[in-house]
Structure formats: C-alpha cells, structure tokens
Amino acid sequence: MKGAPDFEWTRPADPALLRFLIRRHKSLLLGWACSWALLFPLLQFFHDPWGLAVAGGLFALFAGPALGAAEVMEGSEEFFLSLPLPKRTFFSTRYLLGLLSLLLLLCAGLALFQWNLPQKAWSLVVETGFTEPYPPPRTIAPAGALIIPFSLYTFTFLAGTFFKTPNSARNALLAGCLPAAVLAGGGFYVEYLLFATKDGWRPTGWLPLILLGLFPIPLLAAGWAAYGRKELDRARGHGVARKTSLVKVLAFLLLLFFLFMASIPILRVLINP
Amino acid sequence: MSQQEAVTIRDLHKTYPKGARALRGLELTVERGRVFGLIGPNGAGKTTVLKILLDLLEPDRGEALVLGLPFRKAPRSHRARIAYIPQSPSLPPDLPLEGLFPLLEALYPRWDPRLAREAAQRLEVPLDRPLGTLSRGIQHRASLVAAFATGAELLLLDEPAAGLDPIGRRAFRDMVVELASSGEGRTLLISTHLLEDLEKVADRVGIMKQGKMLAQADLEDLRGAYRKVQAVFPGQGPPPGFRPPGCLRFQVSGPVVHAVVRCAPGKDLEGWTPVPGVRIQEYPLDLEEVVLLLLEGKEREPEEAVP
16 A cells, blocks of 8 residues: 555564563573573583583574574464564564573683683582683683674574475474584685685685674674565475475585585694694 | 544455465445444455454555554554454463453453453353363353453454354344444454354444455345345246346245345335246345345356256
C-alpha cells in the first residue's frame, strides 16, 4: 500500500520475546554458565585464553543451531512468524540472546586473565606457590578467544535460521562450520603466500582471525535483511531429504578440501623449519 | 479499498518453486464483522491465501491486505489486531500452554487472560502439560485457545475444526458464534472442508477451485439460489425435449424427474407448471450440495439417466 513504511524501526531485540527465549533456552544458557563456573578454577592451571576460545567455540556450536533452527526443527516457526513481531525482530532477538551470553562470559574470562583473578582466588583457600602473577596474554589469544566463537556462532545461527525443513535444519552445524573452516584455511594460505620466505614461515594467525571477525558482519546484515522475506516451506518429503543428503556430502568434501589446503603451509613449516 | 473491508485480495498469483500454480488471479473481499468461509477442494489454494495474508508466503503478483494494510508493512500495533491458527499444530512442543501466555499477553494488547483460561477449560486443554506430550487434536485446541484469547479483530483460521472430535467441534462452533455475536465487530476467515460445521457459523462463503474464486455470496443467498425439485409427471413421464430453464442436473426415472434448478431467491420455478397434472415438490439444497454443484462446473450440460 502506498505510503506505508517498508518496515518499522524498532528496538533490535523485543523484551517480551527475549524473556520468553531465556525461559525456553534456560538449559542451554545455564549449561554455558555452569561450564564456565567449573572452568574458572581450572583457568589457573591452563593459563591461556585459547582455552576460552575452545569453550566459547563449543558453546557457539550448540547455541547457533539451537537458537537459529529450533523453531524450524520443532515445527513452531509458523506460530512465531505469525505473531505481531516483525520477522527481523524475531531474527535479531534470537541472535542477540546467544551473542550476548557468549560475549558476556568470554569477556568476563578475559578480564580474569588480565587481573590474574583465578590465582588470587586460589590463594584464598590454598597456598598456591605462585608468587609472580602470570604475564598478560599475547594480544592474539584474547582476540582469538572472542573472534572464533563469535564467527562460529554467527555462521551456525545464520545457517540454522535459513533452513526451511527440520531435515535440512539438522545440517546447520555443518553448514555453519564450513565457511568458518574455509575462512581460517584460506587466511592461513594467503598468509603463507604473502609471507613465506626461503627461511620458512611462521603462521601469525592474524589474517584468519581478521577474516573470521569481519566476514560474518556483512553476512549477518544481509541475513537480517533477507529474513524479513523468509517464506515457510511447503514442499516436504523424500525429495527434500535426498537433496539435503547431497548438500551434506558436498559440504563435507569441501571442508576436507579446505582443511587440506590450510595444512599445506603448516606442514611445510613443520617439515622444513 | 473500503474501511469496511477486513480482507482485500486483488489479482493474487502464486506459483511454488516446483511449478505448482496455487493461485491464479484470486479476488476476495471479506467485510468486517463477518464470519467468512473459504471453501474448496484440496489444492484449491485456501491455505496459500491465508499464508500470503500473514506474509508467511510471498505472492508473485497482486495485493493482499489485512485490515487495510499488507501484513509485512503493517506496524506492530496493526499486526496485533490479527491472529492465526494454522492447519497443523505449530505451538512450541516443549512448553505448556500457560507458558505461552506471558509472551502473548505482551504482544497482544487486547489479550484476555480470563478468556484464555475459560477457553482452555471449555476445550479441555491442560494448561500445565508440555504441548508436545498432548495429542494432535488437543494441540490444535490449544492453538484455538491462544488465538481466541488474543482479542484480535481478525482471526484467520485454517481448517480449525479438522483435528477435533465431535465434542471439540461443538465447543469450537459455540465459541465462534459467541465471538461473532459479541458485538465487537470481529471478523473470522475460516478455511475448511467441514461444510456442516461452517454452515452453522458462517454468514458468507467463497468457493475456490484451482486458485480462483468460483463464487462469493452470502450463505442464505447461495442456498436460496438453488433448489432441488422432484416432479411426478402423469403417464410415462415428461414430454420429449422437456427442459425447464435453469436446470443444472436433470435425471429422469420413469414418471419421476429429479432436478437441481438455479433460480432467483424467493421466486417461483419457471417452466414446470405448463405441464398439466404434474406434482412438484421443492427442497432447499444444503451447503455441501451447492458447493459440489459449483465445483462440478455450473456450465455443465444437464445429464439424463436412462429410464
């Protein structure tokens, strides 16, 4: 209709939906918080933010498909998309819930490292024997601890949210890991092409991190815009399942290919240091 | 577009990705305050219409307005005046029905918690059990409870009574009648195969076939426009070539003629009385018979059985 706005400028997250989603996904969120709480005393012994990257990455791999594809997988998408909320608000609220949970605890973890809080906490109960605080971690490690989970979460969320059938939505994890693997592998490869010398090459990891950090942002914006036009699926049945299996196999092969490509420069360094 | 229209559809076309043409230039108008029944065989495009109205599907061409605006472009306050019940239960299975109430209350300003609990009681839906543990019929009832309690001005119901047992169907019919007669000018657009139920609640119907609207009329006018006629002729039967005007079906069994005739409501049958001694009895058609007649094709030649 002429004169009607294309969409409403509203808050990125709807408070009522956010509260509802927190209640719905409380097991996931509590699980993440509890894992983190259990990890906290161990940080003293594994004083390395890459441990946070692994923990955050694991949470991202659960949270991305869970928040992105839960409605498709359980068949409730029709109900949620027919609510008065704009589709884009539904998209952004779900995304922000996972992202904020992820970043909140990752940032808290990094702050603990920065101020040596695990060591201080241990010293309250036992004689740790540690007299000198750990040096602050190298810059790349905290950056990696934030960027890798962010990237994995964004890719798996986007993959999950655009699948239309429960069968295909189960592939969100794989479909989300694929671009992350491609970017990481591609980043290492380009680093190798740019910086390899006769004396060898040491991967810095910065280029893969930059790619992993930047690439999801425009993709997320495009996904947010495209979600406003998302249609419900109509076709169900064997045809869809066959197509999904084919996509799964192709994705797996692509993943192997890029891992192989990424391993070439690293192997060369290891063989010929 | 008139402010009195709850639903306006103009020249709506939709083809699915694999080439199935669901809608071919559909035209539909539903006035506010009406209970409108959308009827048609499987694949007629009824569900597609409702999904396009709610922006769950995108049309290829044409216009679909709900309460005067396209759903996608409507502000949130406008959307909150519309509620929908899909054909298959689609409420989140891990939650009990009452777990949805806080969200619905926040999204629908006219949400009525008292009505929600009352409706749940009438439709015998447990409020505290996860919906996924309930039968499909009960899940469907739960969708009805949620939609009715939104206080929406326009309710789009896709096969609302299909999964219900006779008790549930009766409760549903009663609730529809109560809503329609509440004096709040609520509009219900009901897509259904269950014409017996629809006949009891709808005041206007649209009959769809292959993505087009065959007819839109008030239920009474539609039923009044067709009559079943049984005529007993003296002697061997009707004279040769006897074809009264408006005959859609014509079957001769000896001296008895069974016919379905289209004629203006309230007017006498034409072309039957000149035959002396004929005894004529007229019966109204029920909605199912009228719909079948229309779906078979109005222009079809009357058929004659071998005596």
